[in-house]
Amino acid sequence: MEEPSFVVRADQLPALYYLDRNHPRPERLEWINRGTDSKLRPSNVDMLLRTLFRGSGSPSLKKLHESAGLRAVFSNESQRERFARAFVDARRQLYSKSTHMVTAIFDSPEIAEKAVEELGKMGITDEAISLVWRTSQYLDTQYETADGHGYLGIASAMAGGGLAGAMLGTAILLIPGVGPVAVAGALTGSAFSSIATVTGIIGATGSGIAKMLTDHDVDGVSATLYEQEIRQGKVFVSVDCVEGGCDPDAIHAMMQKAGGETAGMNAGSLA
Structure with a gap:
């Protein structure tokens, strides 16, 4: 049968x-x-x-x-x-499009941090901004810690300054197949629950980062592409223009000028 x-x-x-x-x-x-x-x-x-x-x-x-x-x-x-x-x-x-979430991917933490600074100058508060990035690009996903040096402790120390310092509230997620991933800003509150609800069928398509992003109103195709970029060490930045009371077009233009590759207002393309 x-x-x-x-x-x-x-x-x-x-x-x-x-x-x-x-x-x-x-x-x-x-x-x-x-x-x-x-x-x-x-x-x-x-x-x-x-x-x-x-x-x-x-x-x-x-x-x-x-x-x-x-x-x-x-x-x-x-x-x-x-x-x-x-x-x-x-x-x-x-296939239901959302136009209030503007997203971009940046090649390095330094470039992303400058973009966040520019957002602050435009009056965008921390509550409207989110970032996601791997806390270390040299830690292997099968990394084993030495005695007295916990994995999360090391990851937290790595995320403690620089880019993480630009945001209030930083969470460290230890994601299988990726390693320690830092989440800062508005996404922090929902990140853990998103990863916790990843089922086997979702896990078969990726690490669960995309699930976390779609829960954050990033469209599914863009989230799939962004997950691949985050895995490669790039930095994801988003701005919720409902929370921030901002013009999506203006934020989109700023992100591009600051060096972000963006799927636009959920256009779903990172060619």
Whole structure:
């Protein structure tokens, strides 16, 4: 008998970040070629997740993007149907655009800190600004601490000055596969709960950073791209123009002038 399953197309993976936390959990997950129903090699899955939504590529890469899917296998048909309904709702949220959150990625903490300073000069308060960055780019994700030097203690010390000092309230998240990640500003209050609700099906598409960003009203496609950049050591900055009482267009222009690569007002493109 065929097992009850639901296949999520690669281009709809960001919808997973909008799933209700009570959605049915699959018994197992499989990356497949939807055309041949064969399992993808780990190297192809890695390539898929690193290149998805990044614009044009080779014909073979485009074929991978178009044919790949994540298959969730459930214990019974009822579970599968409940998941399918939850996914329809999640996909609807993915395509509902928000225009109040302006986002950008910066190549280094120094550049991001200057951008934050400029935001302050424009009258934007800490309550409207958020930052996310890896606290160390030289710590391996499998790093083991020496006696008397806790992992979080080291990460906290790294985040204690410089960029973190520009913001009130800094949290350190130890994210599997990434290592210590610092969250500062408005995102701090919700960061821990966002990471805590990451399920297996979301974890199959990334580390959970994207889930944290979508909970912060960053659209799913942009969040997927930003997660990849944060993993590479870049710094994410956002401004909530409802909280900050600011003009999104003006903030968008400032971020670009300060050196930020931005997906615009949720345009979903970091080519």
